[in-house]
Amino acid sequence: MKGRIFDADTKLPMSGVSVTLSPSNRQTMTDGHGYFSFRELCAGSVEITVSSLGYTDEKRHLQLTSNQTINFQLTHSDVVLHDVEVIGHAPTQRSTAKIISLSEQQMDESRGENLAQALSKIAGVSTLNTGSNIAKPVINGMHSNRVLIMNNGIRQEGQQWGAEHAPEIDPFTAKKLSVVKGAESVRYGADAIGGVVLVDPAPMPIDKTLGGELHAVGASNGRSGTFSGTLEGNIKKWNNLAWRAQGTYKKAGSIKTANYYLGNTGVNEIDFSTALSYNTPIAKFDAYYSHYDTELGIFTGAHIGTLEDIQAIIDNGRPFLTYDFSYDIASPRQRVKHDLAKLKAHHDFANGASLDVQYAFQRDHRQEYDIRRGDRDAIPSLNLQLTTQSMDISYDHLKSNGLRTIVGTSHIMQVNNNIPGTLTIPIIPNYDSYTGGIYGIERLVKNHYELEAGLRYDYKYFDAAGYRLDLNNPTGTEENYGQELYGGTRTFHNITGSLGAVWHPNAKWDLRSNLGLAWRPPSANELYSSGLHHGAALYEIGDDQLQSERSYKWVNSAHYEDEKWRFDIDLYGQYIHDYIYAQPSSGEFIQTVRGTFPVFRYEQSNARFWGLDLNAQYQINTQLNYHVNAAMVRAKNVSDGTYLPYIPSDRVTHGLRWEVPATNQEGTTRWTSPFIQVDHQYVARQSRYEPESDYAAPPAAYHLFNAVAGIKYKANSAHTLGMSLGVDNLTNTLYKDYMNRFRYYTHEMGRNITLRIQYIF
Structure with a gap:
């Protein structure tokens, strides 16, 4: 069984929505494009529940006979939580490589620091400094042209060959800072020998x-x-x-x-x-x-x-x-x-x-x-x-x-x-x-x-x-x-x-x-x-x-x-x-x-x-x-x-x-x-x-x-x-x-x- 979930008002696909099957109590989440799927299900009667914070739960009873496709449209609940965002088209995890991100707590406690200083809170990441205010991230002993920085999905291109040339990035633009420790040249191209730094902004607001x-x-x-x-x-x-x-x-x-x-x-x-x-x-x-x-x-x-x-x-x-x-x-x-x-x-x-x-x-x-x-x-x-x-x-x-x-x-x-x-x-x-x-x-x-x-x-x-x-x-x-x-x-x-x-x-x-x-x-x-x-x-x-x-x-x-x-x-x-x-x-x-x-x-x-x-x-x-x-x-x-x-x-x-x-x-x-x-x-x-x-x-x-x-x-x-x-x-x-x-x-x-x-x- 598979399907897709949309916001009833914006008609946009919803990511991170919980989908539960009863009585087996199997659960999954929608991906960045709103899709979900269950495999190896037995024929018979099931109840599917779709829930997301700020929305009214949707329940349906189904009689499974073969592979079926079912879509949902969720409506906002009566109590609107203004700090809940509905994001469509969010990028999904597309790699088996190890990706480590700073937690929300670490992001808050890094505000005002440069990019390399913030990333140094991740194990295996240190800094190469030139004095007190210039720093470059070092991943597993490598830096500069051997570390690729993806700034909002774009390869950051500057004069990064210099040991005293710090990344030209304002960390306040980022909602999420992550490090890929593998050699990711297939996805990101040449220069990703030492690893990749991902600088991702918050999703754009919808409602x-x-x-x-x-x-x-x-x-x-x-x-x-x-x-x-x-x-x-x-x-x-x-x-x-x-x-x-x-x-x-x-x-x-x-x-x-x-x-x-x-x-x-x-x-x-x-x-x-x-x-x-x-x-x-x-x-x-x-x-x-x-x-x-x-x-x-x-x-x-x-x-x-x-x-x-x-x-x-x-x-x-x-x-x-x-x-x-x-x-x-x-x-x-x-x-x-x-x-x-x-x-x-x-x-x-x-x-x-x-x-x-x-x-x-x-x-x-x-x-x-x-x-x-x-x-x-x-x-x-x-x-x-x-x-x-x-x-x-x-x-x-x-x-x-x-x-x-x-x-x-x-x-x-x-x-x-x-x-x-x-x-x-x-x-x-x-x-x-x-x-x-x-x-x-x-x-x-x-x-x-x-x-x-x-x-x-x-x-x-x-x-x-x-x-x-x-x-x-x-x-x-x-x-x-x-x-x-x-x-x-x-x-x-x-x-x-x-x-x-x-x-x-x-x-x-x-x-x-x-x-x-x-x-x-x-x-x-x-x-x-x-x-x-x-x-x-x-x-x-x-x-x-x-x-x-x-x-x-x-x-x-x-x-x-x-x-x-x-x-x-x-x-x-x-x-x-x-x-x-x-x-x-x-x-x-x-x-x-x-x-x-x-x-x-x-x-x-x-x-x-x-x-x-x-x-x-x-x-x-x-x-x-x-x-x-x-x-x-x-x-x-x-x-x-x-x-x-x-x-x-x-x-x-x-x-x-x-x-x-x-x-x-x-x-x-x-x-x-x-x-x-x-x-x-x-x-x-x-x-x-x-x-x-x-x-x-x-x-x-x-x-x-x-x-x-x-x-x-x-x-x-x-x-x-x-x-x-x-x-x-x-x-x-x-x-x-x-x-x-x-x-x-x-x-x-x-x-x-x-x-x-x-x-x-």
Whole structure:
């Protein structure tokens, strides 16, 4: 037996509706397109009950004789709950890979943090930092071009090749943040070697005239203030037209370690986004636009002219100069603007299939300002503009026998330009890039198991042209070297595949295994970089003969949940053929007017990664919960047996959360969800490194204590006020982290008290 459920008023399919059969008491839920099905039913009389919060239950008596199709239309109940949304065309889970999402509680307690900081609450996810306000997500030891970010269903395309280039995303636009730990190149294309980050907004409102959220976040360290607001609703004249407008403003000043300020570490940020959605019973049309604009100060002491200066400050362990608090942002600094626009059409067919067509346009404008002589500080040393257009088409057919077929194609066109006038030689050349891919996935879904297989083919054309220093031709010019034209055309293509299985032996256990073949063509900087990377303080030289990386990743996961226990454990292994990395060039340095810098050259070798992630919770009693997060990763250069740089060290976070009772003498109150949580984090010293490959040995292990408390006030059914007060680094510990690229001459942030206020209406 199968069927579909619609909203009687909007005629839209309804997801997440409970469907129950009696007397067998079998139960299922409708998928994102409103479909449900029961298999292996015996002939006879049954009663089917359909129920959803805010709707009147629908019951029917049936006499089963053969496979039947039955549809329902649910009507709103007499008591309308305004905070209940009916969502049509919601995306359904389409993968056997392990996908982990931040809980609603974790999302609330992450407001005001950047994307990488929020995601680091997931086991196996850490951050690669450049100072105190630039962070990139690291999944199982991989980051940058090996981690693909899907922003509202669009591949986020910026200058992500830089270790100090943070994702241009405002986390306030997201209702859900998730991480896919498998190698998901079949679904998402090249670059998904390390994993995928999914940034998903809330579903568009269907029956809400006006609503929204307001957020205010204040932090003591940096004296920062963040304000974000969202308004959304539908237009009465056109009941199926929904809209949303959102904006964020953030300002922060100098960050303070346990006992000194870091000069020039402020942030100014203004972001906004708008969305429209039009629904019909068989189709949905979406339009979305977002603008991200941030200015980031880079710690002044990171600009070091000579090797002697570097060694002196490393030996000192902290900056020689002292700084006062300031909101001013001077050079060195970054200014980044990112625009994203998309149009999407979704169509449901009568046979249960659906078609999605999506076009997106992105423009990323990155400017980096260096400390320069005279009045040239106002001229960017790096001025890059990347324009990306993409088209994605997918066809998804869920059949009554449990088979699901997904086929699709994707195309990307990119143009990267160095805007003239920097008075420097660009680190990467201008380039054009064209990518096309086609894929197919077949999935079998049964009551106790799921099987999946996928195959994809991608082709990439890359054409670059630019000028660089001719290191073999000194001319006595300001940069001491002549210039030469360089670049060329490269093509890359590869077949990728995936095999996955899920077994549900009973209601408590969920076992997964996924084997993925992924690939990544070398990026522009790895092929052609030739110049000073100002933010990294390195002179980087690419290799235009580099080959594509090919990855084999196997992830095995187990999930268990009962009344007391809940735990997830992931064990993974990954082999990367032709792994690309930047290697110090055996004592080679180059002198420019901005100082002396070490030369790093891009090389390839085979690499091996493996590790273990653990997340567990134990419900001690109805009020007290113990939780633990732990991760370890091991990585080696297989070709010569050496350790790879910038691999996260072992870490564990655990703590207690007390859900405080909130009742008055009558047993009811508008104050709800009060809690107190205390955490302890331990990060081990990274002992697996090559001493000759770094300026200084990894820092010592450290312990941090954090605490947070919060409560909510429910004014009525539609208005809720939430408040929380948190303290990070409670003991004001002075420490350094191996994954911070400024650890040579600074410490991490000291104590930080954060007040978060949320108003939902």
